[in-house]
Amino acid sequence: MAEQITGGAAVIDALVAQGVQDVFGIPGTHNLELYRYLPQSGIRHVVTRHEQGAGYAADGYARISGRPGVLITTSGPGITNAITALATSYADSVPTVAISPGVPRGKVGADFGWLHEVKNQQGALDAVCGRSVRVESADEIPEVVAAIFEQLATTRPRPIHLEVPVDVLEGEWIRRLCPSKPFASPARPDPAVAQVVAAVIAAAQRPLVLAGGGARGAGVQIRALAELAIPVLTTVNGKGILDESHPASLGAGARLAAAHQAANDADVLVIVGSEVADSDLWGGVIAPGRPGERTVVRIDLDPAQMHKNVRADVPIIGDAALVLSEVLEVLKGKGIGQWSRDRAAGYRKAMAAECAADAGPWADVQGSLTAALPTDTVVAGDSSQVTYFGTVHYWPFTAANTLLYPTGYATLGYGLPAAIGAKVADPSRPVIALIGDGAAMFSIQALITATELRLALPVSSWTTAATARSVCRCWTGASPRRRWICTAPMSPPSPGPSAPTVSRPRASGSSEPLRHKHFAPSDLPSSTTGCDGDVDPARGRPRARRRSGHGRRGYRLGRCRLPRSRPSQVLPGRDTIGPGAATVNRRGVRCTAGRSQARCAGRAPGCANRALRWGQRRRRVCPAQPGADGPDPADRRR
Numbered sequence: 001m002a003e004q005i006t007g008g009a010a011v012i013d014a015l016v017a018q019g020v021q022d023v024f025g026i027p028g029t030h031n032l033e034l035y036r037y038l039p040q041s042g043i044r045h046v047v048t049r050h051e052q053g054a055g056y057a058a059d060g061y062a063r064i065s066g067r068p069g070v071l072i073t074t075s076g077p078g079i080t081n082a083i084t085a086l087a088t089s090y091a092d093s094v095p096t097v098a099i100s101p102g103v104p105r106g107k108v109g110a111d112f113g114w115l116h117e118v119k120n121q122q123g124a125l126d127a128v129c130g131r132s133v134r135v136e137s138a139d140e141i142p143e144v145v146a147a148i149f150e151q152l153a154t155t156r157p158r159p160i161h162l163e164v165p166v167d168v169l170e171g172e173w174i175r176r177l178c179p180s181k182p183f184a185s186p187a188r189p190d191p192a193v194a195q196v197v198a199a200v201i202a203a204a205q206r207p208l209v210l211a212g213g214g215a216r217g218a219g220v221q222i223r224a225l226a227e228l229a230i231p232v233l234t235t236v237n238g239k240g241i242l243d244e245s246h247p248a249s250l251g252a253g254a255r256l257a258a259a260h261q262a263a264n265d266a267d268v269l270v271i272v273g274s275e276v277a278d279s280d281l282w283g284g285v286i287a288p289g290r291p292g293e294r295t296v297v298r299i300d301l302d303p304a305q306m307h308k309n310v311r312a313d314v315p316i317i318g319d320a321a322l323v324l325s326e327v328l329e330v331l332k333g334k335g336i337g338q339w340s341r342d343r344a345a346g347y348r349k350a351m352a353a354e355c356a357a358d359a360g361p362w363a364d365v366q367g368s369l370t371a372a373l374p375t376d377t378v379v380a381g382d383s384s385q386v387t388y389f390g391t392v393h394y395w396p397f398t399a400a401n402t403l404l405y406p407t408g409y410a411t412l413g414y415g416l417p418a419a420i421g422a423k424v425a426d427p428s429r430p431v432i433a434l435i436g437d438g439a440a441m442f443s444i445q446a447l448i449t450a451t452e453l454r455l456a457l458p459v460s461s462w463t464t465a466a467t468a469r470s471v472c473r474c475w476t477g478a479s480p481r482r483r484w485i486c487t488a489p490m491s492p493p494s495p496g497p498s499a500p501t502v503s504r505p506r507a508s509g510s511s512e513p514l515r516h517k518h519f520a521p522s523d524l525p526s527s528t529t530g531c532d533g534d535v536d537p538a539r540g541r542p543r544a545r546r547r548s549g550h551g552r553r554g555y556r557l558g559r560c561r562l563p564r565s566r567p568s569q570v571l572p573g574r575d576t577i578g579p580g581a582a583t584v585n586r587r588g589v590r591c592t593a594g595r596s597q598a599r600c601a602g603r604a605p606g607c608a609n610r611a612l613r614w615g616q617r618r619r620r621v622c623p624a625q626p627g628a629d630g631p632d633p634a635d636r637r638r
C-alpha cells in the first residue's frame with residue numbers, strides 16, 4: 001500500500017529529484033510540513049537569522065555552485081522579508097527558488113484575518129521574481145518543481161517563487177516518483193549567424209567586446225577573442241570572465257568615462273550577455289563608432305535584451321558560448337590576423353588614471369588583501385565604496401563569479417549572507433566578506449549563522465563616514481576559540497589618488513599607523529589582530545568585555561590593542577568639521593580623531609556637513625558656512 005504523507009513531502013521529494021543539496025530558510029507555523037520531511041531527505045538546511053539573509057545566501061550559493069539557490073520561508077512576513085533579496089537576484093539574473101506557503105485554496109484576497117495573511121502574496125512575489133507559481137494540488141508539485149528548474153537552466157535565470165497553499169502543504173499526498181527532467185540543451189545557432197558575425201568582426205578596424213553577466217559561461221570563447229587582441233571590457237557582473245591580467249583585458253570599470261570612450265571608439269562593438277544598464281555605466285552613454293561606421297553586434301539568450309539601451313545592428317538570440325564558438329571557428333577558417341595590442345594598453349592607461357582620481361584610495365586595501373589571499377578567493381562585496389570603488393577596480397580576478405556583488409539592485413546587506421552562501425556551496429574555497437560598515441549592519445545577525453556553521457569566513461568591514469574616520473575589521477573564526485568578533489578602529493584611507501594609510505593592531509599594543517603596509521597571511525584569521533590570547537574557551541568569546549577609550553581613541557574588546565591616528569597639525573577656522581579646529585594626520589588627511597564625536601561646526605539649519613562623505617572630501621568645507629563649497633554634483637554615488 002502506498003505511503004500516505006503530506007504535500008510537504010511532495011515539495012521536498014521534488015527538490016531531491018532536482019539534485020538540491022542545500023536550502024536556506026527559517027521555519028514558521030505554516031511551513032512546518034516542509035521541515036517535517038527535510039531531515040530524512042539528505043538536504044542540508046541552513047537556518048538564517050532573517051529571510052532576506054536566506055535570499056542573499058541562496059544568491060551567493062547559486063553564483064558559486066552554478067546550481068539554483070533555494071530558500072524556504074513561512075507565509076506573509078517570512079516571504080515578504082525575502083522580497084528584497086529576490087529582487088536583487090532578479091536584477092543580476094541569478095537563479096534562485098523561493099518556496100513558501102500561501103493562504104488556503106479559495107481564500108486568496110478573502111481578507112479573513114488569517115495569520116500572516118497578505119492581500120495578494122503571489123502577486124507581490126510575481127512583481128519581483130521572474131514568476132510566481134501557485135499550485136492547487138499536492139500531486140502537481142513534482143512536475144511544477146521540475147519545470148521551474150528546467151526554466152532556470154535553459155532561459156535567462158531569474159528567481160522563481162513557488163507558493164503552496166497551506167491546506168495543500170498539510171493535506172494528503174500519495175508518494176510517487178518525482179521527475180528529474182533532463183535539461184534541454186540550448187538550441188544551436190543557425191550556421192549563417194556565425195558567418196555574419198565573423199564577417200563583421202573580420203572587417204573591423206577597432207573591434208571591442210563588452211561582456212556582461214550573461215557571458216559568464218563563455219569564458220573560453222571570450223578569451224579566444226582576446227587572444228586575437230580584441231580588447232575586452234566587462235561589466236561588474238561579468239568581472240573576471242577574462243583573466244584581468246590578460247593584456248587585452250580592460251577590467252570591469254564599465255562605469256568609467258574612459259571605458260565609455262573605449263567602447264565608443266570601436267567601429268564594431270560586440271555586446272555579449274549585457275543589458276548595458278545604467279547600473280553598469282553610472283550615467284554614461286554607449287554610442288559606438290565614428291560617423292558612418294557603427295556596427296553593434298548583440299548576443300543574448302533573452303530576446304528582450306536585443307535593443308535595450310543600445311540598438312543592435314546584428315541581433316543574435318542564443319547561448320553566448322555556443323554562438324561565439326561557431327563565430328571563432330569561422331574566424332579561424334578565415335585566418336584572421338591580430339589587431340594592434342597597443343589599443344588595449346592605451347584604454348587601460350586612461351581608465352586607470354580616471355579611476356585613481358575617485359577610487360585610488362582603495363587600491364592599497366585591495367592590494368594588501370590580494371597579496372595575502374589565494375587567487376581563487378571569492379570576494380563578497382556590498383553596495384559600499386570598498387566594493388564599487390575598491391574590489392571592482394583593484395582586485396584582479398582570473399575567473400567569472402568571483403565577486404559577489406548586488407550590481408543591479410545595489411541593496412545593502414547582501415555581502416555577509418552571500419559570503420555564507422558561497423562558503424556553504426564550496427567550503428574548500430576561500431571566501432572573504434569585504435563590506436562597508438553600513439552594509440554590515442543590515443545583515444549583522446548573519447554572523448550568528450556563520451559562527452554556528454563554524455565557517456572560516458573573514459569579514460572585513462570598513463568605515464568611511466566622516467564622523468568616524470576609521471576602519472574596522474571583524475573576523476569570525478572556525479575554531480571554538482575564535483568564536484568572537486574583534487572590531488578595531490583604524491586610520492582612515494586618505495582622499496586623492498595616493499594610497500591609503502593602512503594600519504593594523506599590533507600584539508604589542510603599539511598604535512603606530514603602518515603606511516602602505518600589506519597584510520601578511522599571518523594577519524588573517526589564524527592570528528587575528530593580537531586578540532587571540534584573551535578568549536575564554538568555555539564561553540567562546542573574549543573573557544573580559546572591557547570597553548575603554550571610546551571615541552577619542554576608539555575602543556577595545558578584551559585585550560585587543562587598537563591603533564589610533566596621530567594628529568599632527570591643527571587647521572584653523574573655516575576648514576573645520578569638528579567643534580573648534582579639526583586636525584590632520586601626518587599625511588595631510590583630515591582627521592577628527594581628536595573629537596569624541598565629530599560634528600559639523602556650523603550647526604545652522606540645513607547644514608549637511610554632519611554626513612560628509614568620502615567622495616566629497618575634496619570639497620570638504622561645511623556647505624552651511626559662508627563661501628563654502630557644496631557637495632560636488634559630479635560625485636555620483638549609489
Ligand SMILES: Cc1ncc(C[n+]2csc(CCOP(=O)(O)OP(=O)(O)O)c2C)c(N)n1
Nearest residue numbers: 383384385410411412436437438439464638
Ligand atoms: C537597502 C538599501 N538601503 C539604502 C541604500 C542607499 N545607500 C547606498 S550606499 C549607502 C551607505 C552604505 O554604507 P556603507 O556600507 O558603510 O558604505 P560606504 O558608503 O560607507 O562605503 C546607502 C544607505 C541601499 N543601497 N540599499
Ligand SMILES: [Mg+2]
Nearest residue numbers: 436437438464
Ligand atoms: Mg560606511
